[in-house]
Amino acid sequence: MSALACDDVTVTYGETVALSGVSVAFDAGRIHAVVGQNGAGKTTFARVCAGIVRPSSGALTIGDEPVPVGNVRASRACGVELVHQSFALPPSFTVAEALEFGSTRPGGLVFSRRALEARWRAHLENLDVPARLSDRIRDLPVETQQGVEIARALVSDAKLLILDEPTAVLAPLAIDRLFARLRRLNASGVTVLLILHKIREVLAIAETVSVLRAGRLVEALLPREGMSPASLARAIVGSSDVDLAAPIALEALAAESERVAAVHLSGVSTRAVLGGPALDDVSLTVGCGEIVGIAGVEGNGQRTLVDALAALAPITSGTLRLAGHDVTSAPLLERRGHGLRIIPFERNIEGLSLASALWQNWSARLLVVGRLLRLIDPPRLRATSRTVLERWGVRFGSVDQNAGTLSGGNAQKVVLAREIDDDATLIVAAQPTRGLDIAAMAFVWRALSEARDRGCGVIVISSDLDELFDISDRVVVFVSGRIAGEFRPPYDVRTVGEAMTAAHA
């Protein structure tokens, strides 16, 4: 008996073929994984299964019953639920409201807050989600938000739970807890379909593995037994890419894999800025989930790079793409909208307004968005900023106190709390540990690593090579506004150091 079967499903977006003739039947009661590279069609597949995307051709069946395609209501009525990659719960809702929102549980149209919480208490407790029903979604840690999402998906007697890249936002320990939760659900009879892309995670939880490559299902329902990381990697990448080069999609695929790069500078040149040379034909790509360290003798274009990313140094030639969007001439506000976050060089000038209250400093990123004359709710901004600053471990008395009253490490935590959020796609950290003590430094590095593990691209600029080597997945050396070398671990201080100084000769 199958929990869900796809029969010859094809999805095209304009010219691009996202899925091509996918047929597979997932057995009920098991944990299935669908894997593939970025752009292989995994998310599209999950959305077809959940009824969000209507395939151009093909059919879905559950058991022997056909399911209408492209119809979320019908799919949910059949017990198919999807937990999205980026969470879809309204951040201003309480947990109870979020569970009620879109739930198919019968009864009642009008609730008191208390009645609503009573209605969902048992459900939340059964699932062991560590949140109170009165908590606001936005105040919850990411892991708990995901727990609430899963609880929301299970409200209506779900038979098949689909999770799209659920691990992308989680820290390693939280991934273990998620997998434990999924196994418990599975034991209670829910079929689980996971979209994943990390081999280690696939092998840790899946009972069967299906592989998508360039929109085609190249392996269906391989049993977990007898599978090695190497064989799985081969299946995902393909032994030879050439034989797959069906006219579809190589170009579309290239476009898509470029889209997932957090930032892509191609041949970027700028004018010189105060305290730095012009950028000269800089090409640099930082992937999601990657930390790229920028090394160089100070004054060799690091500041220009940050200014160019922040739209404060105009780009004279070349293109800059953020998360797939061409932002070469877009102002900073628009770039921030695409997930750019900056921890600037000068914490006390560019990062914070020392003579302004903490809550104003934290809220600035929200205030710059939208119409200037719109009404805001300062008491709520105060409360939210207090929650966030506490979560980041900032030591402060009141959010009304000035940022200038904090120690350097604490002040930097305020900047981190503002710049590292769930919508960040690229975090630019310029000398983020300058002037901090060892504990505060460790805190900053940990925060950046966690952001990387959640799928952010991170650019770190530091004059301390040891630091860069510790944290970076890749180190790029800048000399006179040009890239003079690129290094991968294991790093050799001497060769990197030579690259930093060689071009002067």
Place this chain on the structure above:
Amino acid sequence: MSARLFPVVRALTFVALALVACAIVFQLAGYPSAGMFAAIAEGAFLAPHAIVHTIRWAMPLFITALGVLVAFRCGYFNIGAQGQFYAGAITAGLVADALHAGPPVLVIPLVLAAGIAGGALWALWPGLLRVLSGTDEVITTLMGNFIATLALAYVASGPLKDGSGSGEVAAARPVAEGFRLSTSSGVSFSLAAIVIVVGLLMWLLVDRTAFGVLGSLAGRNPVMVVWQGARSGRIAIGAFLFSGSLAGLAGALELLGPSGRLLSGFAPTLGFGAILIALVAGLSVSAAAVASIFFGGLAAASLYLPVIAGFPAAAIDIINAAITLLITARAWPAKLTVRAWPAMLRRRTATTP
């Protein structure tokens, strides 16, 4: 709590110190300082009708001071309130004269709108110069004051000149009786209602809008808001426009209220009084209301002193000057300085990226 009270205590300390300094000056100049202060208190609050005079001056001072404090909060040192007040009075006067036969229900709002527009325009060009070319608004708004003063003299003695008058003072034709919002006392329910509504709106603007909070961040650190992606040019232009609008509105109210006609050089110290109020009030709207009563009282007393008490009106100038000196002094220990002041000066030296 103490953080909220602190600015109040500080402002009161400044004023008290200024009064002590004035007492010494009075005594040295041969006037009994106790008698002088008693006469000022009488002229401001105690004498018959003193409170009416005080409120008459407090209202335009308050409205103009609100405009000044919006600009100051955003970090723009618009000291052209006097000129923007005159510009508003001129445009309001031109509209009132052109429509002198119209129905008051329609004309009064039009005249007020014309005043707002005139004041806003007179603040807009320094704002644009500041944003587009970095021209220091202290210079441009100050020069704007002189131009507006002369423009008022021209309009009052030229196009709108009152033919029936003696011709000694440049005075324009009076506005139609039906347009007046108050008698020459300058106090009426309609004026008070307008002042209260404007005060509440400005409190909303400063405390409860993105513009207000972002503007105060920009005033203290313009570089930081740029790094957050703020459109700082818009904030600047908004600050100038609000600032000029309020001064212009005060000009229109002066015309339709106590003055009743354009008069060359009327209310000549209003703009600077408003700046002083904004600074003494620590750029807070509610504190500005209180400070306006205080300085309105001083204005009322400056008429009372020479006429009734036989003391020189210069005493009031000395008090104003002493308060100005103390409130703007930068050498105070860090905790005592007006918070906005150092940031304003820092802005002039900070390099904008």
